Amino acid sequence: MAKKILIIDDDPDVVMAIRMPLESAGYEVQDAHSQDSGLAAVEDFKPDLIILDVMMDTHTAGFQLAQKLHGPAAKEEHKAIPIVMVTAVHQTTPLRFGPDDDYLPVEGFIDKPIDPKTLLGEIEKLLK
Amino acid sequence: MVVNGGSMATDSTQDSTHTRGLQPTFEELCQNTQLLIQLRWVAGLGILFATLFTRYGLAIELRTLPLLLIGLLVLSYNSILFFACREEDKSLPRIQRVAWGQVILDWLAMIALVHFTGGITSPTLIYFVIHAALSGTILLPWQTRRLILLAIVIVGGLAWLERAGTLPHVTISDLGLAEDLYKNTTYIFAVMAFFGSTVFVLSELVTRNAQRLRQREQHIRELYEARSTFVRVATHELRAPLGAALSLMRNIEQGYAGELSPQQAGILSRVTSRLEGLSTLVDDLLTLARIREASTAHAPLKPDSVRTNLDKIIEQERPHAEQKQITLHCDLDHAPGIVMAGNVGLNIIFGNLINNAIKYTPEGGDVTIDYTVLREQGQARVSVTDTGIGIPADDLPNVFSEFFRAKNAKRAQITGTGIGLSTVYALVQRYNGEITLESVEGQGTTIIVTLPLTPHQTPAKSADDEM
Structure with missing residues (x-):
């Protein structure tokens, strides 16, 4: 059965750019455009992996959602779903972080602009 | 956050x-x-x-x-x-x-x-x-x-x-x-x-x-403050559409949206390269805004570790090097090398130097990063050497000027804005350090940055203790 991937990003063009390579690689893809709808989709769609944007309705919506899904108070079933964070912040703000930093509980990062090959490589690695 | x-x-x-x-x-x-x-x-x-x-x-x-x-x-x-x-x-x-x-x-x-x-x-x-x-x-x-x-x-x-x-x-x-x-x-x-x-x-x-x-x-x-807030907000607004456009372009280039005629592919590759140029400019402007912000009088310098910053940047730049089959040689001292620097100053300095070295080195080349703590002189010394395109001799006096780009870099159509090195230069000066650059066109470039260590750094302390 195809693995399920949920994209949470409020930019429809970015969603499209992520969706294309994922679908052609055979993943089942769904998208959500805000923190709340994203959280609802995690419950309904039960994805195997989440691709999450940092800046949505607020500059830190992605961080907050990552905390809700993987933070100390999160449900065990949510903690098991790997999160890949899509961000341009990674390169250019004073907030430097890598997946090892425990205050940002995500499994991987992918930089904008998104390179389809890199994206697929990262996802394959996490879904192994 | x-x-x-x-x-x-x-x-x-x-x-x-x-x-x-x-x-x-x-x-x-x-x-x-x-x-x-x-x-x-x-x-x-x-x-x-x-x-x-x-x-x-x-x-x-x-x-x-x-x-x-x-x-x-x-x-x-x-x-x-x-x-x-x-x-x-x-x-x-x-x-x-x-x-x-x-x-x-x-x-x-x-x-x-x-x-x-x-x-x-x-x-x-x-x-x-x-x-x-x-x-x-x-x-x-x-x-x-x-x-x-x-x-x-x-x-x-x-x-x-x-x-x-x-x-x-x-x-x-x-x-x-x-x-x-x-x-x-x-x-x-x-x-x-x-x-x-x-x-x-x-x-x-x-x-x-x-x-x-x-x-x-x-x-x-x-x-x-108003100016840097404006630049920050404006740059984020500029970056979002650029990021989305470039992401879509990559999909087309890599064939996820069907086959293209050679002419279409050629045009799209030009569009992509212009967008990439714009994206670099936006990134550099944001960096510049941050540096201006960091260099105002009320942003005092704080102790920061050279080693920690180098580790992070090398980790981050390694994929770029791998993409171009460039070998990264790292010889890093274990000492943390605490120097006085602004908020993300060290990150910007070494990030620019290493990123430039990879950017201006052709496929299959080498980039060597050497970090030594010179205890007797009380300095941390970082050198970045590449086997890249180098800088023509008559361009050397201008390399640290804002918006300056060497002739051969422009000829090779490598995207850049000429903000990077001038930024590095300004920061090193602000931290009372020194920067030297040696380059031979066609052979490569070595840039050496030395920064004064903060006093009381006991030589015996290992890097792991402090990081």
């Missing part, structure tokens, strides 16, 4: 602006206090010297002992102030206390000096003018006004007590003044009127000018 912005705590000062005036900033108080301490060494020694010279050189009758004691007292409380200023605790309330303390001590010493050199008839009375001006530079207007009022009351009181005989009057007969001048009420009132008005007017002028300067400084600070 909030991106560290420029909005500094100006609220508290703003409140008091309208009612009581702008507080001198910490830096201003420190500078003025240190200046006063230097002046006071001269003043204390001056009292000792002038007393001895007047007494024994000019053979004028003086109350030598009390005057020498005042001189010594000034020198001794100045020593205490000197050490109080050097203490670790450099907080604003503390330096404010030191500032107040020294003003009070100076005024007491001054009044004693006036008393022992003839009270209301003393030629030293004129020195109060200096004190009035000085207190205007370090205290708030209302504080200065009260202090001046207090000085007038004390000097007037001193004159009155001497006149009434409650305090013994010291007469310096060699001055040739009338013996009972100090008892002359008209004289006392005349001196007090001119003395009082002079110190009052002078201190008003000084405090008002100091206030105006402070207001201007605050205004400039606010402008800076």
